Amino acid sequence: MAYQRLTIVIRPWLATGARLVLAVVFALAGWAKVSDLAGSGRAVNAYQLMPFGVARVIGAALPFVELALAVLLLVGLATRLAAGFAAGLLTVFLVGISSVWARGLSIDCGCFGGGGQLAAGAHPNYFWDLVRDLALLALAVFLFLTPRTPVSVDNYVLGTTADEGAA
Amino acid sequence: MSSRAKAKQANRIVREQLAAEQRRRRTTVVSIVAAAVLVLAGLIGFGVYLNQKPPSDVAVPAHSTSDHTGIQVSSGPVPVDHLVAKKKITLVYHPIAILNDRSNPPGYSVRAGSAAGCASAAGRFLEYTKALYSKQPEEGSAGLSDDELVQLGTGIGLSDSGFAQCVRAETYSAWMANNTDAAAAKNINETPTLLVKGKPVTATVQALRSAVG
Numbered sequence: 001m002a003y004q005r006l007t008i009v010i011r012p013w014l015a016t017g018a019r020l021v022l023a024v025v026f027a028l029a030g031w032a033k034v035s036d037l038a039g040s041g042r043a044v045n046a047y048q049l050m051p052f053g054v055a056r057v058i059g060a061a062l063p064f065v066e067l068a069l070a071v072l073l074l075v076g077l078a079t080r081l082a083a084g085f086a087a088g089l090l091t092v093f094l095v096g097i098s099s100v101w102a103r104g105l106s107i108d109c110g111c112f113g114g115g116g117q118l119a120a121g122a123h124p125n126y127f128w129d130l131v132r133d134l135a136l137l138a139l140a141v142f143l144f145l146t147p148r149t150p151v152s153v154d155n156y157v158l159g160t161t162a163d164e165g166a167a
Numbered sequence: 168m169s170s171r172a173k174a175k176q177a178n179r180i181v182r183e184q185l186a187a188e189q190r191r192r193r194t195t196v197v198s199i200v201a202a203a204v205l206v207l208a209g210l211i212g213f214g215v216y217l218n219q220k221p222p223s224d225v226a227v228p229a230h231s232t233s234d235h236t237g238i239q240v241s242s243g244p245v246p247v248d249h250l251v252a253k254k255k256i257t258l259v260y261h262p263i264a265i266l267n268d269r270s271n272p273p274g275y276s277v278r279a280g281s282a283a284g285c286a287s288a289a290g291r292f293l294e295y296t297k298a299l300y301s302k303q304p305e306e307g308s309a310g311l312s313d314d315e316l317v318q319l320g321t322g323i324g325l326s327d328s329g330f331a332q333c334v335r336a337e338t339y340s341a342w343m344a345n346n347t348d349a350a351a352a353k354n355i356n357e358t359p360t361l362l363v364k365g366k367p368v369t370a371t372v373q374a375l376r377s378a379v380g
Contacts (some may be wrong), residue, residue, distance in 0.1 A: 037216040037343060039268060042351040052352035060216030061209035068208035078201030086207060107356055117265045117355040158193055 015146035018139040023073035032113030043115020046107045047096050075102030076152020083143035090137040102124040255379050263350045264343050273311030276345045282316045284339025285330055294323040
């Protein structure tokens with residue numbers, strides 16, 4: 001009984017924590033790329049998963065989408081939708097990095113700017129990139145399942161009634 | 168249950184249903200707004216990028232006009248001078264800036280490459296590029312200043328003010344952007360990358376020799 005009570009109280013706060021961690025990570029990732037959109041396009045192209053023209057469009061759009069997502073997560077608006085979108089994005093990243101690893105390409109993932117050519121003396125870091133993205137994916141899934149969190153705009157816009165029907 | 172209690176209960180159920188309905192509607196609206204924000208952000212990114220794109224009709228310096236041989240070598244430890252000497256290949260330089268963010272502040276690759284464009288316009292591309300590589304900065308350092316880039320030119324006989332002006336104005340930075348994008352389109356993302364007739368070749372002298380024949 002006491003345990004159940006504890007999880008009922010703590011779980012939403014943990015979800016707020018997950019929300020803020022995801023917000024910060026996406027903000028950093030978007031901010032690092034937004035000043036060099038051409039470079040971001042080349043970083044996407046380095047995965048060799050799509051024609052250069054498509055990679056350029058995705059590379060230009062991605063930093064802005066990441067920043068917008070970070071804002072949604074930070075203020076806690078449409079948390080369930082944002083968490084689902086974050087999980088989808090992270091899944092795409094995971095697939096991309098895995099495929100680069102499987103094909104033996106040697107690139108910088110470009111996750112936080114840069115991308116393509118590795119720094120001098122650097123080796124690809126796919127394992128830790130995947131571990132990081134998997135951990136973030138876990139946070140996103142947890143947030144998707146616990147979308148009503150303390151300190152969020154959702155609580156004002158959608159009313160404070162518990163989980164049901166939360167965006 | 169009395170009829171009054173029944174009516175009360177019915178009222179409560181209707182109220183709850185209405186409230187739930189309202190919540191659902193609000194949730195839908197908020198979700199649509201949030202999704203629109205994400206899509207809009209992507210469109211803004213694309214719009215900003217289109218505005219930044221360099222014009223495609225950029226003046227190309229004399230030494231970098233064409234590429235008959237189909238060999239592309241990004242800077243790296245594959246010596247090709249002997250192939251040039253034996254007239255096996257024609258060597259055409261396309262400076263690219265895939266490491267532009269590795270200087271601090273970023274941007275040295277474009278500044279240096281654009282200065283090489285100025286040298287090319289003045290007919291001294293090879294000498295200037297050689298001088299640049301002799302002063303290749305460590306990753307994470309600032310690289311040469313504009314003054315130093317101009318001085319480097321003076322050292323190889325480019326002492327006119329036109330060259331200095333061209334370097335300081337980064338006249339060929341758009342050319343560098345075009346080169347870099349063109350290279351990315353051919354999947355040249357790392358050094359060394361060696362392509363012969365568009366096909367990737369291991370970046371060794373041996374492999375290059377046998378590929379060229």
